[in-house]
Amino acid sequence: MGDYYWSMDDPADYNWRDYKLTEHDLPATDIGEQHGPLHDLDMLLAGGERQQRQRQQQDNDRFCFGGVASLLPPAPELSIDGYGPVSLPLIDAKDAHRLAQVCQQAPFGRGTDTLVDTAVRKTWQLDPEKFLFYEAGGHFGKHRDTEKEDGMFATLVVQLPSAHKGGELVIYKDGQPVAHDFGASAGSSAGRCHYAVHYADAEHEVTPVTQGYRLALVYSVCWPKDRPRDEVPAQPADSAQGEDELSAALGTLSDQEKHFMHFLSHDYTIKSVGDLGAAALKGVDRDRMGRLLAANALMPADRRYAFYITQATRQTDYVLNDDCDGWEEEAPPDVDFSHLQVLEGDGRITGRKSPAGCFGKRDVLNPDRKSLLGLWRGHRKTKCQDTGNEGPALETKYSKSGRSLLKEKPSDRQLEDFLAMLKSFYPTKAAAPGFYAIYEDLRHVLFDVIAARPFNQRLFDLYMDVHPTAKLLFESKDGWEDLLRLLNWPEAWQSARDRVRVAFAGDARLAIKALDKSLKEGADELIPVLSDALVRTEEPVKAGRYDSFFDDNMWKAAFLAPDEAVCRNIVQRQLNTPADDLWAMSTVRSLERAKRNGPEQFEARQHIVRPVVERCVTALKRRRDKRAAPMSADDYWRFDKADFCDNQEVQRFLRGPERTTRLEGLGSITAARRVVREIRDILPDDVAQDAAKFSRYLMGFDCSFTAEAGGSGKDAYVTLTKTDVWPQKREEYRQRDVELYDRNVARAVALLAEGDAASADSGSGSGSDDGNGQVQKGGGSDASATRKALEPLQEVDHRPTSASGSGSGSEAAQGGKATTKTASESGKQSRGEGDELDDGPPAKRTRTRTRRSAA
Ligand SMILES: O=C(O)CCC(=O)C(=O)O
Numbered sequence: 123m124g125d126y127y128w129s130m131d132d133p134a135d136y137n138w139r140d141y142k143l144t145e146h147d148l149p150a151t152d153i154g155e156q157h158g159p160l161h162d163l164d165m166l167l168a169g170g171e172r173q174q175r176q177r178q179q180q181d182n183d184r185f186c187f188g189g190v191a192s193l194l195p196p197a198p199e200l201s202i203d204g205y206g207p208v209s210l211p212l213i214d215a216k217d218a219h220r221l222a223q224v225c226q227q228a229p230f231g232r233g234t235d236t237l238v239d240t241a242v243r244k245t246w247q248l249d250p251e252k253f254l255f256y257e258a259g260g261h262f263g264k265h266r267d268t269e270k271e272d273g274m275f276a277t278l279v280v281q282l283p284s285a286h287k288g289g290e291l292v293i294y295k296d297g298q299p300v301a302h303d304f305g306a307s308a309g310s311s312a313g314r315c316h317y318a319v320h321y322a323d324a325e326h327e328v329t330p331v332t333q334g335y336r337l338a339l340v341y342s343v344c345w346p347k348d349r350p351r352d353e354v355p356a357q358p359a360d361s362a363q364g365e366d367e368l369s370a371a372l373g374t375l376s377d378q379e380k381h382f383m384h385f386l387s388h389d390y391t392i393k394s395v396g397d398l399g400a401a402a403l404k405g406v407d408r409d410r411m412g413r414l415l416a417a418n419a420l421m422p423a424d425r426r427y428a429f430y431i432t433q434a435t436r437q438t439d440y441v442l443n444d445d446c447d448g449w450e451e452e453a454p455p456d457v458d459f460s461h462l463q464v465l466e467g468d469g470r471i472t473g474r475k476s477p478a479g480c481f482g483k484r485d486v487l488n489p490d491r492k493s494l495l496g497l498w499r500g501h502r503k504t505k506c507q508d509t510g511n512e513g514p515a516l517e518t519k520y521s522k523s524g525r526s527l528l529k530e531k532p533s534d535r536q537l538e539d540f541l542a543m544l545k546s547f548y549p550t551k552a553a554a555p556g557f558y559a560i561y562e563d564l565r566h567v568l569f570d571v572i573a574a575r576p577f578n579q580r581l582f583d584l585y586m587d588v589h590p591t592a593k594l595l596f597e598s599k600d601g602w603e604d605l606l607r608l609l610n611w612p613e614a615w616q617s618a619r620d621r622v623r624v625a626f627a628g629d630a631r632l633a634i635k636a637l638d639k640s641l642k643e644g645a646d647e648l649i650p651v652l653s654d655a656l657v658r659t660e661e662p663v664k665a666g667r668y669d670s671f672f673d674d675n676m677w678k679a680a681f682l683a684p685d686e687a688v689c690r691n692i693v694q695r696q697l698n699t700p701a702d703d704l705w706a707m708s709t710v711r712s713l714e715r716a717k718r719n720g721p722e723q724f725e726a727r728q729h730i731v732r733p734v735v736e737r738c739v740t741a742l743k744r745r746r747d748k749r750a751a752p753m754s755a756d757d758y759w760r761f762d763k764a765d766f767c768d769n770q771e772v773q774r775f776l777r778g779p780e781r782t783t784r785l786e787g788l789g790s791i792t793a794a795r796r797v798v799r800e801i802r803d804i805l806p807d808d809v810a811q812d813a814a815k816f817s818r819y820l821m822g823f824d825c826s827f828t829a830e831a832g833g834s835g836k837d838a839y840v841t842l843t844k845t846d847v848w849p850q851k852r853e854e855y856r857q858r859d860v861e862l863y864d865r866n867v868a869r870a871v872a873l874l875a876e877g878d879a880a881s882a883d884s885g886s887g888s889g890s891d892d893g894n895g896q897v898q899k900g901g902g903s904d905a906s907a908t909r910k911a912l913e914p915l916q917e918v919d920h921r922p923t924s925a926s927g928s929g930s931g932s933e934a935a936q937g938g939k940a941t942t943k944t945a946s947e948s949g950k951q952s953r954g955e956g957d958e959l960d961d962g963p964p965a966k967r968t969r970t971r972t973r974r975s976a977a
Pocket residue numbers: 254262267279291326327328338340
């Protein structure tokens with residue numbers, strides 16, 4: 123069976139309405155408190171018993187008002203496209219007929235639908251919602267106006283000079299009608315324009331026009347677009363004394379840890395509260411919000427309340443009673459809060475939270491002394507549902523805006539205990555991933571709690587103890603936000619600074635990321651602390667690679683940080699780092715980028731950086747000279763990196779100084795030929811003779827030689843002869859390395875050259891700098907991106923750097939080896955210490971080696 127929705131005021135008559143629906147009310151005396159601080163607050167907000175009636179009247183007056191539109195001409199000129207000039211008031215039936223023809227039947231909204239139903243609304247309209255034309259029988263049933271535009275809060279109706287009967291605009295305030303007859307009783311409606319203004323959320327109707335024609339213009343009244351969000355009017359000076367009393371009552375409630383709520387008089391759309399915050403409040407709600415905020419602000423921070431606005435819904439389900447003559451509550455009403463918005467003491471919406479709990483009938487601030495149903499009076503929706511077997515059921519639903527004042531303030535002692543407990547439970551992400559997330563949230567909430575009270579060193583220390591790592595400070599969900607808030611809290615920052623430094627000193631990568639973010643977001647206080655932390659960090663060499671993201675950002679900070687000390691710190695750090703050729707090249711490249719991105723900043727600090735650049739030059743030159751040293755004739759035939767471990771005898775020969783050898787004792791010529799075949803399978807003879815064509819193989823094995831079977835029977839042997847294809851190739855690479863080191867030395871020198879805009883290497887190696895953006899995007903953790911950015915280094919870094927000076931081949935050769943060998947062969951590849959031909963990433967090998975030699 124389908125659902126039928128209608129409003130109680132829907133004129134359509136359904137037989138379910140013949141049954142009696144009795145809603146249980148509670149008198150005002152059962153709501154809130156009849157004495158004590160909450161009651162005092164009621165009285166103070168209501169302005170005392172005596173003033174209450176007067177206030178009520180004022181509020182009624184502001185709730186809606188109207189009269190003669192004396193600023194408008196008595197006979198406004200009105201002309202309508204397709205009709206022509208309209209002479210006002212409209213009297214002639216023929217004119218009316220013509221006018222109706224250029225208009226449309228006005229629709230109305232229900233939920234998200236726009237409907238036309240003359241039983242609900244019967245009027246002609248032009249230019250949607252602006253010009254209305256009522257004939258006899260025209261009317262508009264009870265409704266509230268939708269917010270047609272952002273910031274709309276009221277409706278202005280201007281009735282043009284009209285000669286008609288009926289057609290009053292009746293506005294309901296708490297169910298009581300306030301009628302506007304637009305001058306009918308005063309006899310001025312035909313001769314003047316009249317107006318009426320009402321809040322858009324106020325329920326209103328237009329009674330049927332019984333005679334003549336009524337013409338009206340309808341306007342939406344909106345807050346100005348540039349009005350500050352959350353604006354609540356300052357309270358007039360004469361209420362200051364009331365504020366003290368209010369504040370005292372609030373304070374007492376606060377000490378009792380009392381949370382309470384207050385039903386707003388007006389209704390608000392979720393959107394308007396979301397858009398405007400406290401500034402959406404109207405009339406009496408606005409006054410009271412202003413007074414409560416002012417009183418709240420008078421209290422010390424730890425006693426203050428937080429303010430929320432919530433959409434409250436109260437739903438009751440009814441079933442037919444046993445006598446089938448009325449509806450009976452099936453269960454107690456269900457009260458629900460949703461769309462909660464936090465308005466803080468200063469009225470700022472800072473986030474969304476869930477209500478701490480529901481409120482009992484005693485937790486209601488009820489300055490207007492309303493009964494339960496009086497409080498809930500608002501949008502009531504009734505829905506009748508035929509549930510089949512169980513018969514029809516009726517549901518009523520009220521929704522209402524409420525303001526709640528929640529106090530979430532445990533005592534300092536309780537908090538300290540809690541923090542100590544939390545500390546003992548401090549989880550690691552790996553150990554308790556689920557708990558960690560809760561923990562992160564808790565930490566964030568705790569920050570709010572602690573920040574909301576006067577600074578308490580003990581409490582704050584405990585709070586800081588609970589999250590000691592840079593990861594939590596920086597990478598947790600709200601870590602960064604909390605860190606920034608810490609900066610604006612002088613006492614806290616004073617004592618947190620050292621902890622922050624220590625935390626980041628344990629994680630160079632995070633320190634760099636945080637430094638970068640601080641620069642971008644102007645968190646200036648954080649920059650020196652992070653740069654101090656950086657000096658104490660270890661070089662983040664992961665998997666043997668320099669991290670160009672790290673280096674780039676570090677140097678960027680060195681030049682861009684407002685304080686020169688940051689640059690000095692970084693230089694100090696780099697001077698403490700072991701220097702080798704890879705370090706030098708990475709440094710040079712990062713400095714080049716920094717120089718390119720900010721030539722002036724670079725120049726201003728290049729004198730500070732000079733020692734680092736000089737150190738790079740020294741390291742590069744040292745490496746260059748080692749590589750440039752010519753090889754002795756003896757060493758020329760030592761293929762000391764030869765990789766032929768499937769046959770140890772062959773490998774021993776290759777690594778030794780002899781040019782040729784014989785493998786003997788093979789037993790038969792067949793066996794000798796088999797050995798040759800096996801060798802040629804691995805390294806074909808023609809490969810050993812043709813470097814250009816087969817360098818991929820050569821590089822894989824780091825040798826070149828031929829094999830030939832000879833002799834017969836027991837004397838059969840295999841002759842191995844080294845060819846100079848490999849050593850020549852090796853020589854070529856040595857030469858290239860020297861050139862590369864030379865180029866890098868030149869780049870380093872060019873860095874400090876006067877008036878040179880970092881273009882020294884724009885033609886050669888810097889092409890790969892384009893990979894920079896990619897590296898940053900990958901957060902420096904993407905190995906392939908990092909490798910890409912390191913490409914110019916790899917021209918060198920996989921090559922031998924041992925004192926012996928023998929080479930192992932190019933990057934291409936490494937790749938070739940990997941694809942040529944089987945997995946098991948690769949497995950056998952790893953060598954002892956000192957051998958540079960392990961399977962690790964190229965940079966690692968060299969890195970390991972240089973580290974050792976540096977030590
Ligand atoms: O005709 C009027 O006075 C008011 C019409 C109205 O309530 C509306 O257009 O929403």
